[in-house]
Amino acid sequence: MVIRPAAADEGIVFIRGDLGGNNRVKADVRNVRDTTLATTLGLNGVTVSTVEHLMSAFRGMGVDNAVVEVDAPEIPIMDGSARPFVNLFREAGTHVQGKGRKLLVIEKEISVSDGEGMAMFLPSPDFRITYKIEFGHPFIGVQQYHLKFSDVSYEEEICSARTFGFLKDVEYLQAKGLALGGSLKNAVVLDDHRIINKEGLRCPDEFVKHKILDAIGDLSLLGIPIIGHFVACKSGHRLNNLLLKELMVRRECWTIAGGFGGELSDEAASRPISSFQAPASIQASIPVI
């Protein structure tokens, strides 16, 4: 995989270098083709899967525009976290481009549920996440974490959390020819009682932190940063994606603000949400499914 700079407003674009012809797929919620096991993007028969950890690193470190060339149908899993990608961005460097950033500001509560899990947005002066997981496993149980999002909190608290799975699921998947690259080097694996990895966890709440890492990647597929409070319980790629689709239809729940050129200033963050009113021309540029 090679990551290159892109022009302002280009967004994140994937190129399948191993295919000819029209081999580009934009990171866009409308191009999500599958959310079982991982998030797969696709357009005109060209697919790129397992994009969520790289997308999380992009949003987490404030990278809006990049071209990702990959010579296989999926993004390298690395160590199962977003840390290797964050380190690459640090090494390569990033710069502020000449155009102001647009932001989607949540104005009204919006939620989706599938009976088991729930995901919602509430109005908030900044982007924050409250996430709860409940697993009937003695080592995980109930974990809840609250993140006030910034590139600093993302790098320090979230990006190193690895993906996790259960040994019985891995055996089932591998029997079906899936997850063949899955190993203790790129995931935390649990049997019925404990963690199999010798090194243990990177932090006690690594499980819920990885779910937040995933959510940041899933929500980034909207294409612009969100100002709002994301609250989730037992959610996952599918439900996060469903929330974005609901958001795009429910136009009364958000407005577009722009021209800040990056993170919200203290002055902007302290303003009441209702003061973020975007010109109709900017709002019209956000496509609706």
Ligand SMILES: [Zn+2]
């Ligand atoms: Zn993940």
